[in-house]
Amino acid sequence: MNLVKEFATEWGLDNQLLTKLLKSYDLKKPEEIPFREDLVKTLETTKATSELSGSKLKLNMELNKVLPNWMQEVKMKYK
Known part of the structure; x- marks a missing residue:
């Protein structure tokens, strides 16, 4: 999935783990993100393309805000 790769690159995340996480994600429990920790x-700030890429703390905080919505949108799109 290109969406997964793009998101992983933007946030400096492991693409394979994000794919595994997405497959395990349950739309009935939208706030429960498997393998979140x-x-x-x-998360690697040097690989992230996000504007927050310089600060791991800021990147992590923002990721925690956007990840649940992104997971839900992508899972619904490829349901």
């Missing part, structure tokens, strides 16, 4: 551990 593991995903955050892969």
